Amino acid sequence: MPGQGETTVSVPLTPTRSDLYWRRIFNKYDRDADGKISYAELKEIIESREYEHDLPDNVVEKIMKLADRDNSGYLDFNEFVEMMHNPDFKAVFGHFVARYVHSIVPHRGPVDTTGMGPGFLYVPKSLRDGTYEEEYSCWPPAICMILISLVEIVMFCYDAAHGSTTAVGPLAKIFIYNPHKRHEAWRFITYMFVHVGVVHLLVNLLVQLFLGVPLEMVHRWWRVTLVYLAGVAAGSLATSLTDPRVHLAGASGGVYALIAAHIATIIMNWAEMEFAIIQLLVFLLLAAVDIGTAVYDRYWGAGVTNIGYVAHLAGAIAGLLVGIGVLRNLEKRKWEKRLWWAAVILYCCLMLAGILANIFWVDHFPDTKL
Incomplete structure (x- = not known):
């Protein structure tokens, strides 16, 4: 003493x-x-x-x-x-x-x-590293992405029971994005429940569960839902403008929003995460490889494909911007506040432009007669 x-x-x-x-x-x-x-x-x-x-x-x-x-x-x-x-x-x-x-x-x-x-x-940074990982919690339970996945499975099975697994079943006809029925506004969102084949469904299910559940455990279900739906809406709006005659099915816009949301949370919680640079590189590589493959298959690959890579890219952009805007930031810094405002304003402007174009740019789209 x-x-x-x-x-x-x-x-x-x-x-x-x-x-x-x-x-x-x-x-x-x-x-x-x-x-x-x-x-x-x-x-x-x-x-x-x-x-x-x-x-x-x-x-x-x-x-x-x-x-x-x-x-x-x-x-x-x-x-x-x-x-x-x-x-x-x-x-x-x-x-x-x-x-x-x-x-x-x-x-x-x-x-x-x-x-x-x-x-x-x-x-000190040595004491902050890993704080993000310690925010994982099983309460409240992360069930949002699970419920969405179950709805996708039920709808796919229903159409399969009626003889179709290629997005032409009775439910698929109601919920798919159909450029000839753009006045049915729900299709800009509900196309995420429609899938073309078992592989398409399984890939989206695996990715959205693998990425969405961990996000829910840290950021809670409502934030992840906003990110996911923002990616879905951005995917359909962007596809309708760049590929106005293409039917759109699948949850890829939402899935890519989840990928980009992980990137957003890495950026906003860099000092609080362990191995942040490795996680960032992994997600960037995953997104780049998949989008690059989709573009190649669409224009230069063997056979005819109609992969909506624009929905992937738009979903990723929406996920990044909305992720910065709504996901938890454990330690706010001045530059992060500026980034938050920039992300929110840019997302709102892009969405507003997409909605207005879909409403008023009538000559760009096919007739609403099927």
Whole structure:
């Protein structure tokens, strides 16, 4: 135990960045703001629903035994910091404590540093890495993409039962995007439920579940739904303008929106993600290869294909812009705020232009007589 003189010398007049970081965590524990953490406060936090699966049941007793050096029944700030740096403590609790500490401070911003005036909490990059991954949660359950996939499967099976798996069944005729029936506005969205063949359906199902469910676990269902539907709508609007006589089926616009949404969330949460550059390159490569293949098959490949690559590209653009606009950003920076406004304005302008063109550019489209 250091003496009084040593203690006086070691306390800086201005709090360091590390002090501010640990003070933020300490204040999060200290529910009644009395400057110390009681057994009851620790127990209340640990047994709360959000953290009940992160720490073992006997964690309170072990924390108090290891950290309460003066046996006062409370942890003051110095004891708390020592506890978090104690190698014996880390050996006992392993990853549980690290995960718990990161979980309680995912949102960073201006804080009051206990009487020293407003300040900005700086967290070093080494402490921010992986924070995004720790935001994954199974509650509420990620069921939106699952439900959409089930609807696609049911509709495909219904048409198959009526003798068609090539988007000419009774349901497909109602929901497919048909350029001769553009006045039926629902077709600009509902074409996502129609698929041409089993392979087409399975590929879209696998990709949208593989990419959509993880997004829902971090960003919640309604944000992912907005991104997905934005990609679907952008795909049909863009296809109607560039390929006005093409029928459109499949969820590729929404699927590419999900791919681009992952890119958007990597950009907006770069410092909070582990291996961000690798994830970004993987998604960019995936999108580039698929779109490139679709373009090649459409114009230079053997046989006749009608792959709507414009819907892929438009869906990706919509997913990127809407993803930046609606998906969670764990730590907002000035340039990210400017990027947010630019993305929202650009998306609104593109969508408005697409809608107006579809309404008023009558000569560009085929007659509405089938």
